[in-house]
Amino acid sequence: MNMTEQDWEIVLAEHRESFHVMADAVPPINKQPVTQTPIERKGSPNQIFKYIRIEKTTAKAKFFVTHEDMAETHGFWCPNAAIVASKGNEVEIEKWCTIKTVQFI
Numbered sequence: 001m002n003m004t005e006q007d008w009e010i011v012l013a014e015h016r017e018s019f020h021v022m023a024d025a026v027p028p029i030n031k032q033p034v035t036q037t038p039i040e041r042k043g044s045p046n047q048i049f050k051y052i053r054i055e056k057t058t059a060k061a062k063f064f065v066t067h068e069d070m071a072e073t074h075g076f077w078c079p080n081a082a083i084v085a086s087k088g089n090e091v092e093i094e095k096w097c098t099i100k101t102v103q104f105i
Contacts, residue, residue, distance in 0.1 A: 073104040
């Protein structure tokens, strides 16, 4: 059986309609920037951040990975001068250092 051009138009219209129904059902992806908040700890005036691993180290700073998924890696750069201590998966940073979470490229 050969399909006519009209048959193809009907099939394509049905596929377009079902695609739009499925596309409308999927909620939009929320691309809010990931923010890192310090852990409050009594007795320490410094900031404490949790991290997954140290991705990059330079002579003056380290990049701490705080969140990652299949396509993106997020974290923060911290100057070595601001790092007070690093134990396990937590790093203690001087209170004067401002941390901004960015995507690692």
